Amino acid sequence: MKTIEIRCTNNNSITKFEIGITLAEVFFQLNPKMPLPPVAAKVNNEIVSMSYRIFGNKTVEFIDITSTAGMRIYTRTLFFILCKAVHDIFPEGKVDIEFPVSNGYYCNLRIGRPVTEDDAAKLREQMENIIASSIPIKRHQRPTEEVIEMFRKMGDESKVLLLKSLGRLYTIYCSIDDYNDYFYGPTLTNTQDINVFGLEKTYDGLLLRVPQRNNPSKLGDLIRQDKMFEVFNEYHQWQDTMGISTVGELNQAIMGGLSSGLILVFEALQEKKLSRIADAIAQREGVKVVLIAGPSSSGKTTTCKRLSIQLLTNGIRPVGISLDDYFVNREETPRDENGEYDFESLYALNLPLFNQQLNALINGEEVELPRYNFVTGQSEMSGKKLRLKENEVLVIEGIHALNPELTSQIPQHQIFRVYASALTTITMDNHNYIPTTDNRLLRRIIRDSKYRNCPAQTTLHRWASVRAGEDKWIFPFQENADAIFNTAMLFELAVIKNQAEAALEQVPENCPEYAEASRLLSFLHYIKPISESQIPPTSLLREFLGGSTFVY
Numbered sequence: 001m002k003t004i005e006i007r008c009t010n011n012n013s014i015t016k017f018e019i020g021i022t023l024a025e026v027f028f029q030l031n032p033k034m035p036l037p038p039v040a041a042k043v044n045n046e047i048v049s050m051s052y053r054i055f056g057n058k059t060v061e062f063i064d065i066t067s068t069a070g071m072r073i074y075t076r077t078l079f080f081i082l083c084k085a086v087h088d089i090f091p092e093g094k095v096d097i098e099f100p101v102s103n104g105y106y107c108n109l110r111i112g113r114p115v116t117e118d119d120a121a122k123l124r125e126q127m128e129n130i131i132a133s134s135i136p137i138k139r140h141q142r143p144t145e146e147v148i149e150m151f152r153k154m155g156d157e158s159k160v161l162l163l164k165s166l167g168r169l170y171t172i173y174c175s176i177d178d179y180n181d182y183f184y185g186p187t188l189t190n191t192q193d194i195n196v197f198g199l200e201k202t203y204d205g206l207l208l209r210v211p212q213r214n215n216p217s218k219l220g221d222l223i224r225q226d227k228m229f230e231v232f233n234e235y236h237q238w239q240d241t242m243g244i245s246t247v248g249e250l251n252q253a254i255m256g257g258l259s260s261g262l263i264l265v266f267e268a269l270q271e272k273k274l275s276r277i278a279d280a281i282a283q284r285e286g287v288k289v290v291l292i293a294g295p296s297s298s299g300k301t302t303t304c305k306r307l308s309i310q311l312l313t314n315g316i317r318p319v320g321i322s323l324d325d326y327f328v329n330r331e332e333t334p335r336d337e338n339g340e341y342d343f344e345s346l347y348a349l350n351l352p353l354f355n356q357q358l359n360a361l362i363n364g365e366e367v368e369l370p371r372y373n374f375v376t377g378q379s380e381m382s383g384k385k386l387r388l389k390e391n392e393v394l395v396i397e398g399i400h401a402l403n404p405e406l407t408s409q410i411p412q413h414q415i416f417r418v419y420a421s422a423l424t425t426i427t428m429d430n431h432n433y434i435p436t437t438d439n440r441l442l443r444r445i446i447r448d449s450k451y452r453n454c455p456a457q458t459t460l461h462r463w464a465s466v467r468a469g470e471d472k473w474i475f476p477f478q479e480n481a482d483a484i485f486n487t488a489m490l491f492e493l494a495v496i497k498n499q500a501e502a503a504l505e506q507v508p509e510n511c512p513e514y515a516e517a518s519r520l521l522s523f524l525h526y527i528k529p530i531s532e533s534q535i536p537p538t539s540l541l542r543e544f545l546g547g548s549t550f551v552y
Contacts, residue, residue: 004054008032009061017054024050024189027062036216038062039070039193040186045514047073049186051139065216068464069515075105075210077137077188078197082107082208083431084179085126094155096430097208099232099423103220104209105433106202106229117201124199130176134192138175147171150180158429161248165255166526184432184526185519198222203229224479228423231484235425238269244490247428247526254494254528263534266490270540274303277418277483278310281393287416288362289394290318293401293477294420295470297443299487302540303420304397305550317391323398325370326354330377344469346400350379355409361388362414399469402477419481422488428526437467439488442500442520443544449503450546456503460513487540494530495541 002019010032017026023041027050040047042061043054047069054060063070079097086095086109093111100106109115109123144163150173151159159182163171173182176191188194198209198219209219239245244253244262253262281287292307294300308318326349327333336342350370357367364387371382388394400406402417424439441463448454478484489495501524507517532545542548 005057007059019055020053023052036064039065039073042515046518047515051189066213071213073186076183076185079431080181081127081130083181084130084176085123087179089122089126097433101225101229102223104207107206107208109206115201115205120199120201120206131191131194134190135176136190137187139172141170141172144168144171147173158246158248161252162429165248165251184428227479227484231486251528259530260534262491274306274310278314281416282314286414288414290416291401292397292418295474296466297440298421299540299543300397300420302543303485316393318395319392321394321396325372326350327372329379346403358410399474402480417481418483419478420485420487423486424488426490442496445503446499447544457507457513460516493527495532497524497527497529
């Protein structure tokens with residue numbers, strides 16, 4: 001009997017197994033003590049399914065749902081089970097998994113009539129039946145032309161276009177009983193591994209609810225996000241009009257030489273959106289402060305600069321103030337759970353001084369602005385004095401700009417709040433959505449590598465901390481915005497692909513960040529490239545790619 005050696009990091013063991021053993025069998029035999037059952041594993045720092053067979057010496061780390069990768073796999077399997085349920089209950093119907101909202105995912109159920117509460121209840125019951133039936137989720141590898149023909153007969157043109165554009169000889173797809181589907185990442189191996197989910201009617205479709213990552217025995221809180229929903233829905237409708245909603249359709253347009261026209265139209269759309277926001281500011285009586293917030297790599301800085309130009313066209317002169325200059329002295333900065341200074345905390349800012357100076361400026365008084373000395377960690381007076389004129393407004397960019405506590409002492413009717421974020425609306429196909437966080441992470445990897453001498457490995461290592469700060473200080477306040485500006489471009493991933501891949505390929509295999517780098521590289525391989533030379537110098541993407549008209 002041929003054997004292989006597996007090093008398991010969960011229990012620091014080195015054990016010999018029969019060649020070709022599955023990860024599920026390895027876990028059963030090793031029985032490493034884990035608080036929750038594994039949903040997948042890292043094999044030589046790559047995420048794979050528990051059905052993966054091992055034919056050589058490997059290092060293995062089993063992961064559960066509380067990891068980012070584990071939650072992704074759990075959620076992907078939920079998508080699969082929902083699609084199977086729709087296939088069973090509405091054989092002629094279709095479901096599109098479109099975007100994240102309200103701690104879940106909005107799904108467009110297309111059954112030829114309005115969706116009802118009863119439809120949601122029937123689908124929820126069928127999903128529960130599928131889960132209770134403990135059906136194995138099988139993986140199949142067949143020649144791509146056969147898989148394409150299978151999906152064509154199923155009427156799934158989004159997968160047909162995607163697979164045709166990839167040019168692969170073989171394709172792996174999955175099945176639950178008689179239902180076949182395609183996902184660009186691992187799934188769970190059995191439907192019984194799903195134990196917490198929710199499904200209900202929302203707006204004109206369905207909301208598929210998922211567990212909390214840090215407390216997977218409970219669903220995420222059901223919150224209304226009407227403004228976010230409206231932005232996502234508007235862009236999906238616009239993309240449907242353009243005939244480009246999925247990566248397969250985008251690839252087809254790129255290969256057909258249509259990328260230049262697509263870029264021109266979408267850049268014009270963004271400019272039109274900014275123009276409308278500037279018009280809304282001008283038309284609202286008494287506005288003296290414009291606050292712009294958004295998460296990391298959302299393009300806040302370029303949004304601020306381009307919105308300032310649009311304000312000038314309305315006869316309003318923008319005056320910029322940096323929130324960074326209102327940091328408290330370093331020794332007064334709050335600390336996080338690890339005892340480190342928490343510079344992302346709202347209370348790292350001198351809120352009384354900020355409110356006092358804004359009130360003074362709104363009332364026509366002169367103030368001396370502070371300056372934060374990042375070398376000494378002390379707040380100093382800058383010597384720079386400011387008084388607002390009749391046609392001037394303050395424009396302030398920062399992560400806390402939507403938090404009402406930031407401006408608690410300012411008359412609210414004099415504030416206009418803008419939320420800027422890369423709300424990715426293109427999907428891989430009808431059942432594979434693209435996380436908005438991936439879009440921003442790729443932007444940040446390029447920016448950090450290009451301008452901050454920070455390799456992709458470091459950016460990936462820091463990303464979890466960045467996301468935790470966003471969850472705490474930014475995302476809860478999205479709905480406070482008077483206007484939401486989507487900074488993501490329909491064609492963006494095709495443009496940033498080359499620079500992102502070059503940075504990601506430098507991540508070494510022997511570091512934990514390799515798993516995420518490998519996932520992102522695999523994802524980018526689905527997308528045909530567009531030369532960045534086609535992007536205008538005023539484009540928001542130039543903030544990350546370089547070559548911008550604006551000075552940063």
